[in-house]
Amino acid sequence: MQMKNNTYLLIFLLVFLCGCASAPRYTTGSTHLSTKSKASNTSNNKTSKSNNVKHRKVMNGVSSFYAEDFHGKLTANGEVYDMYGLTAAHKTLPLNTVCRVTNLANNKSLILRINDRGPYVQGRILDCSYGAAKKLDFINQGTTNVKIEVMEWGDGEYMQHRDGNK
Numbered sequence: 001m002q003m004k005n006n007t008y009l010l011i012f013l014l015v016f017l018c019g020c021a022s023a024p025r026y027t028t029g030s031t032h033l034s035t036k037s038k039a040s041n042t043s044n045n046k047t048s049k050s051n052n053v054k055h056r057k058v059m060n061g062v063s064s065f066y067a068e069d070f071h072g073k074l075t076a077n078g079e080v081y082d083m084y085g086l087t088a089a090h091k092t093l094p095l096n097t098v099c100r101v102t103n104l105a106n107n108k109s110l111i112l113r114i115n116d117r118g119p120y121v122q123g124r125i126l127d128c129s130y131g132a133a134k135k136l137d138f139i140n141q142g143t144t145n146v147k148i149e150v151m152e153w154g155d156g157e158y159m160q161h162r163d164g165n166k
Contacts, residue, residue, distance in 0.1 A: 056150055061125030063088075063101070063146040065133030066118075075116040078159035082129070086110060089118035089127040096154030101126065103136040104145040110135050114154060 071083040077095040081087075088101065093114045102109035112132050119127035126146060128136065138144035 058150075059125060059148045060104075061146065061148075062123055062143050063103075063126035063128055063133075063136075063138075064119055064121065064124050064143045065128045065130055065139070067130035077115045077157070079115055081116065082131075084131040085129050086112040086132050086135070087115045087129045088112050088132060089116035090114045090125070090148075091117060091119075093150070094154040094156035096157065097150060098152040098154070100149040100151055101128070101132070101136065102147045102149075103138055104147060105141075106137055108136050111151060 066089070067083045070081050073081050075081045075087070076089070088099070090097075093099070095114060097114040098111060099114065100109055100111050110132060112128070116127070119125075124143070126148060130139075133139050136144065136146075
């Protein structure tokens, strides 16, 4: 019995410590490459397509937000929607794409992940979670003009859920 308790304690500690890891940082602009690296990058332009390199994309348009009606329901990528999280819905970007979203009215920005599809209202390009809209400071307005900069392209994968009864 003691061995089993020690195993559970070890698993708990590992999960706890993994949760304490720092979040990845995303930068804007060009990276600092040496002249030699830049030269090799330009010579490899023909092979970059074969490496499946996707380039950064910038979009502008109107964003809205969604909250209580969808809280706790499954999103398009299969995870449970948390209205207080920093996620968004986009019609075409691959699921799990990481973007910097800037509210053009106040210049506030944050990094969020695309985990759902939408918005389904004509003229809008993004539907932020309530938490994202709160940080971008457009809850009272309901919509705002935003700039979306793709930081890291997503894998488009759907998360699989297992039935807890099995």
